[in-house]
Amino acid sequence: xxxxxxxxxxxxxxxxxxxxxxxxxxxxxxxxxxxxxxxxxxxxxxxxxxxxxxxxxxxxxxxxxxxxxxxxxxxxxxxxxxxxxxxxxxxxxxxxxxxxxxxxxxxxxxxxxxxxxxxxxxxxxxxxxxxxxxxxxxxxxxxxxxxxxxxxxxxxxxxxxxxxxxxxxxxxxxxxxxxxxxxxxxxxxxxxxxxxxxxxxxxxxxxxxxxxxxxxxxxxxxxxxxxxxxxxxxxxxxxxxxxxxxxxxxxxxxxxxxxxxxxxxxxxxxxxxxxxxxxxxxxxxxxxxxxxxxxxxxxxxxxxxxxxxxxxxxxxxxxxxxxxxxxxx
Numbered sequence: 001x002x003x004x005x006x007x008x009x010x011x012x013x014x015x016x017x018x019x020x021x022x023x024x025x026x027x028x029x030x031x032x033x034x035x036x037x038x039x040x041x042x043x044x045x046x047x048x049x050x051x052x053x054x055x056x057x058x059x060x061x062x063x064x065x066x067x068x069x070x071x072x073x074x075x076x077x078x079x080x081x082x083x084x085x086x087x088x089x090x091x092x093x094x095x096x097x098x099x100x101x102x103x104x105x106x107x108x109x110x111x112x113x114x115x116x117x118x119x120x121x122x123x124x125x126x127x128x129x130x131x132x133x134x135x136x137x138x139x140x141x142x143x144x145x146x147x148x149x150x151x152x153x154x155x156x157x158x159x160x161x162x163x164x165x166x167x168x169x170x171x172x173x174x175x176x177x178x179x180x181x182x183x184x185x186x187x188x189x190x191x192x193x194x195x196x197x198x199x200x201x202x203x204x205x206x207x208x209x210x211x212x213x214x215x216x217x218x219x220x221x222x223x224x225x226x227x228x229x230x231x232x233x234x235x236x237x238x239x240x241x242x243x244x245x246x247x248x249x250x251x252x253x254x255x256x257x258x259x260x261x262x263x264x265x266x267x268x269x270x271x272x273x274x275x276x277x278x279x280x281x282x283x284x285x286x287x288x289x290x291x292x293x294x295x296x297x298x299x300x301x302x303x304x305x306x307x308x309x310x311x312x313x314x315x316x317x318x319x320x321x322x323x324x325x326x327x328x329x
Contacts (some may be wrong), residue, residue: 009246010242010245010249011246013212013242014048015211015212016048017204017205017238018200018204019045019052022197023049023052023053026173027053027056030053034193035167035174035192036193037173037174037176037179037189037193038174038175038195039195039197040196040197041177042239043237043238043239044198044199044238045238046175047150048238050080050173050175053173054146054148057072057078058072059072076101077101077145078148079146079147081093081150083150084159084163085154085156087158088123090159091162092123094134095133096115099115099118100115101141103137103140103143104134104137106118106122106133131161131162134162135162135165135169138166138169145169146170146171146172147171147172149163149172152174152175152179153176153177155180155188163188164188167188174192199235199237202231205236206231208241209230209231209241210227212241212245213245216245218248218254219251219254220253221253222256226254229259
């Protein structure tokens with residue numbers, strides 16, 4: 001098994017585990033020209049699945065279980081947008097690829113033809129001008145593009161015109177942790193076939209943990225216990241698995257107490273008791289005030305002081321009002 005130096009960053013490891021069924025469906029959808037939206041919690045592997053699909057579609061990675069591809073997409077016909085906002089940055093990312101493919105022609109002031117010079121002239125068109133130029137280039141290009149767009153949960157109303165144009169002129173593969181159910185976005189979301197990603201099955205997650213622990217050695221006397229704790233804490237989330245292995249590599253040596261502390265580092269859901277406490281305190285203060293009568297100034301001052309003290313107590317010690325459920329050992 002391949003061994004690496006301790007200084008290498010496990011969080012950037014590109015190992016791909018599971019997701020064969022989702023990969024097959026995504027590759028088929030995109031090759032058939034169907035827009036597809038990957039959904040799932042943060043770190044579940046949406047970007048990684050898009051990257052793997054891109055490699056398969058371009059023929060750079062052969063997946064026998066997917067069967068032979070009817071036709072390959074040239075790598076230059078696939079472009080990635082890191083985030084749809086701000087709109088100007090998104091448009092420029094697409095514009096750069098179109099320029100390098102010869103689909104956009106903008107003359108620079110000094111006659112240079114590299115993107116560094118063209119970008120300044122392109123930016124002078126303004127966001128609306130750049131957007132119109134990109135849309136025109138896509139419409140007139142003989143190429144058929146696949147556009148990978150991450151972070152679609154951040155879209156704004158201003159983004160929808162450009163994204164709608166991409167849906168009509170290219171094949172779009174997007175990812176989002178959640179979709180914003182607003183009237184302005186319903187038509188946009190309805191254009192996609194959704195492909196939800198769930199946590200990795202336990203056996204697949206354990207294979208990933210063992211692969212990373214083998215490739216990135218840990219300084220521990222009990223690797224089996226370490227693997228079990230990482231598996232339990234990550235709950236099938238590939239991002240958490242990589243982060244926990246990275247955290248384990250920072251301890252020299254990794255003791256039993258450090259291993260058990262992985263569960264405390266899990267990015268689980270918090271249940272905040274603060275708002276409930278403040279509501280109860282407000283109801284109590286209001287009840288006391290009305291029970292003593294609104295004409296009693298002394299009681300009014302007294303109970304107002306109580307409400308203020310309760311508020312200060314919450315502000316100073318609000319950490320005691322937050323509950324994080326722990327997994328069973």
